[in-house]
Amino acid sequence: MYKYLDKVNSPSDVKSMNTEEMDMLAKDIRKFLVRSVSQTGGHLASNLGIVELTLALHKVFDSPRDKIVWDVGHQSYVHKIVTGRKDDFVSLRQFNGLSGFPKENESPHDIFDTGHSSTSISVAQGIACARDIKNEDGSVIAVIGDGSITGGMALEALNHLGYTNTDMIVILNDNEMSIDKNVGGMSRHLSGIIRNSTANKVKDEVEKILNVAPGGKLISKTANKVKDSIISKFVPQDCAFFDSIGIKYYGPIDGHNTKELIDILNKAKNKKGPILLHVITKKGKGYRYAENEPHKYHGVSKFDIKEGVKSGSSKSISALVGEKLVSMAQEDNRVVAITAAMPSGTGLNIFENKYPNRYYDVGIAEQHATTFSAGLAKSGLKPYFAVYSSFLQRGYDQIIHDVCITKKPVTFLIDRAGIVGNDGETHHGMFDLSYLNSIPNMTVMAPKDSKELELMMDLSLDMDTPVAIRYPRGNSYYLNIGEYTPIKIGSYEVLSQGKDIVILAIGSMVNHAIKAKEMLLNDNINPTIVNARFLKPVDENILKEMFSKHKTVITIEDNVITGGFGSRINKFIIDNKLNLNIVNMGLPEQYVPHGSADEIYDSIGLSPIKIAQKIKNL
Numbered sequence: 001m002y003k004y005l006d007k008v009n010s011p012s013d014v015k016s017m018n019t020e021e022m023d024m025l026a027k028d029i030r031k032f033l034v035r036s037v038s039q040t041g042g043h044l045a046s047n048l049g050i051v052e053l054t055l056a057l058h059k060v061f062d063s064p065r066d067k068i069v070w071d072v073g074h075q076s077y078v079h080k081i082v083t084g085r086k087d088d089f090v091s092l093r094q095f096n097g098l099s100g101f102p103k104e105n106e107s108p109h110d111i112f113d114t115g116h117s118s119t120s121i122s123v124a125q126g127i128a129c130a131r132d133i134k135n136e137d138g139s140v141i142a143v144i145g146d147g148s149i150t151g152g153m154a155l156e157a158l159n160h161l162g163y164t165n166t167d168m169i170v171i172l173n174d175n176e177m178s179i180d181k182n183v184g185g186m187s188r189h190l191s192g193i194i195r196n197s198t199a200n201k202v203k204d205e206v207e208k209i210l211n212v213a214p215g216g217k218l219i220s221k222t223a224n225k226v227k228d229s230i231i232s233k234f235v236p237q238d239c240a241f242f243d244s245i246g247i248k249y250y251g252p253i254d255g256h257n258t259k260e261l262i263d264i265l266n267k268a269k270n271k272k273g274p275i276l277l278h279v280i281t282k283k284g285k286g287y288r289y290a291e292n293e294p295h296k297y298h299g300v301s302k303f304d305i306k307e308g309v310k311s312g313s314s315k316s317i318s319a320l321v322g323e324k325l326v327s328m329a330q331e332d333n334r335v336v337a338i339t340a341a342m343p344s345g346t347g348l349n350i351f352e353n354k355y356p357n358r359y360y361d362v363g364i365a366e367q368h369a370t371t372f373s374a375g376l377a378k379s380g381l382k383p384y385f386a387v388y389s390s391f392l393q394r395g396y397d398q399i400i401h402d403v404c405i406t407k408k409p410v411t412f413l414i415d416r417a418g419i420v421g422n423d424g425e426t427h428h429g430m431f432d433l434s435y436l437n438s439i440p441n442m443t444v445m446a447p448k449d450s451k452e453l454e455l456m457m458d459l460s461l462d463m464d465t466p467v468a469i470r471y472p473r474g475n476s477y478y479l480n481i482g483e484y485t486p487i488k489i490g491s492y493e494v495l496s497q498g499k500d501i502v503i504l505a506i507g508s509m510v511n512h513a514i515k516a517k518e519m520l521l522n523d524n525i526n527p528t529i530v531n532a533r534f535l536k537p538v539d540e541n542i543l544k545e546m547f548s549k550h551k552t553v554i555t556i557e558d559n560v561i562t563g564g565f566g567s568r569i570n571k572f573i574i575d576n577k578l579n580l581n582i583v584n585m586g587l588p589e590q591y592v593p594h595g596s597a598d599e600i601y602d603s604i605g606l607s608p609i610k611i612a613q614k615i616k617n618l
């Protein structure tokens with residue numbers, strides 16, 4: 001079906017191809033990617049952009065002896081195809097299927113597990129330094145995007161790398177896009193380099209990289225031809241930033257010109273010290289819709305190839321948050337919104353459209369975003385930092401040191417809490433209740449549905465201390481049960497009275513508890529259900545009342561079972577010397593793999609039916 005792709009089962013198959021064949025292979029791969037991802041969902045646009053670069057890397061380097069370290073890893077599909085996993089793409093990101101990110105246990109070619117951004121240079125430098133200490137050889141290459149290089153970790157690593165002068169290659173894959181438009185001074189600097197690039201500005205550095213062969217000068221006719229063709233594209237520009245910190249910059253390089261890429265990589269392979277190759281690619285290349293709207297094709301669900309991705313009719317919880325924040329900003333001019341490179345994902349693009357001057361995209365910089373929010377709060381504003389649960393892990397010290405010790409009224413809108421689904425273990429928001437639980441001065445809430453989420457946001461506006469509100473990935477939903485009136489700090493809600501057993505559920509697990517109760521009623525088991533809206537403070541009055549009326553207590557949370565909501569309730573029971581049966585239900589203390597959220601909840605015993613079964617078996 002694919003003339004060239006069908007021949008590829010390992011990197012050596014690419015090595016045996018000439019550049020023309022590799023270009024035909026690139027075409028096949030693009031076709032394959034579009035077809036395959038249209039049926040499974042996945043990260044499309046970044047992979048379409050990185051086809052020639054990945055093929056050139058596998059042509060020139062000898063993976064896995066030479067180590068290719070992918071940043072984020074969402075662009076590793078072509079690498080997976082080349083390294084023998086093409087046939088597994090039918091199961092991409094599905095339960096028990098191929099991961100959408102590099103996984104060490106999937107292939108020896110996947111050098112390091114990843115999913116979060118800006119780690120590749122640190123990892124690669126560690127591997128390269130270890131190689132040197134152990135007197136081993138082999139190249140180490142970090143492949144990082146223009147979005148990811150704005151992240152604090154990447155900048156810290158560059159700072160260190162320039163100092164240690166380690167032999168290593170950083171490939172900066174610059175498509176001038178993060179998920180949304182890339183932002184920041186670094187991005188502006190890189191774009192400036194691209195704009196200023198002209199074929200005539202040949203500088204000494206070009207000569208240097210071309211003269212890498214021991215002893216020297218390019219003398220043969222062919223070599224000179226190669227030189228000319230490279231020089232016309234490979235023009236070092238104003239690269240003061242990288243050069244001044246000790247990393248030799250080369251570029252910009254056409255990331256879709258296979259011959260040029262192979263030539264440059266061959267030269268770079270033998271260079272001493274750290275070098276950075278600035279490779280320019282087009283996100284979404286080869287699929288018209290993705291080229292035109294790369295942000296829409298960064299991560300996609302299944303779609304029709306002819307029609308392209310269509311927006312769903314239901315409103316996401318994130319969009320609802322964006323809209324609510326707009327209405328709060330209308331009422332209160334202290335409200336400002338912050339995102340760390342996730343405007344569309346968090347719904348803050350809606351806020352940006354309405355209030356561009358009260359909106360900040362700080363780049364992939366969750367730590368900075370947290371402390372920046374503390375600074376805004378210090379000056380009397382009401383900052384709302386909307387951030388995915390797993391990415392906020394990056395800002396842990398900043399939450400304590402800069403927000404909570406001095407009680408700055410920053411509100412964290414924690415999106416993607418609980419199981420996110422197909423991104424898998426790096427992205428599930430399964431730790432936030434635990435990591436926030438022990439931080440003094442922080443109020444932590446989780447709504448039963450989207451209407452309650454809005455009420456919690458209203459409450460946060462009136463509070464002058466740190467607040468976190470967590471909610472899941474998905475479409476907004478309304479349970480129409482209980483009260484929808486202004487919420488008081490630390491107030492729980494009894495949703496239905498039963499006997500013997502009380503279920504205390506938090507956040508999206510309230511819905512699971514309600515469904516589980518419907519099933520249990522068929523077996524004459526009638527638990528009381530409490531919507532535990534706050535991780536902290538807890539509602540002591542309701543807890544005492546419930547614990548006096550019931551013998552068995554069940555806590556349910558979509559957070560790791562240790563250290564979160566259940567632990568807090570256990571402590572309350574111990575502190576009050578109560579004699580009760582208590583069962584904690586939550587996510588296992590293990591990294592949870594990818595799949596649909598429903599499949600995962602069922603597999604770990606948190607689907608309504610599994611909850612009901614567990615209660616029946618008590």
Ligand SMILES: Cc1ncc(C[n+]2csc(CCOP(=O)(O)OP(=O)(O)O)c2C)c(N)n1
Nearest residue numbers: 046115116117145146147148177178179341
């Ligand atoms: C710590 C962290 N924050 C945010 C993200 C979400 N994220 C994934 S890819 C991406 C954009 C990366 O842009 P770039 O490195 O330029 O790669 P491209 O998608 O353009 O290929 C972002 C923000 C993440 N994975 N990790």
Ligand SMILES: CC(=O)[C@@H](O)[C@H](O)COP(=O)(O)O
Nearest residue numbers: 072074115299345420423473
């Ligand atoms: C690779 C990455 O971190 C993001 O692209 C992430 O996959 C987005 O997740 P959502 O689809 O939940 O926005």
Ligand SMILES: [Mg+2]
Nearest residue numbers: 145146147177
């Ligand atoms: Mg990019």
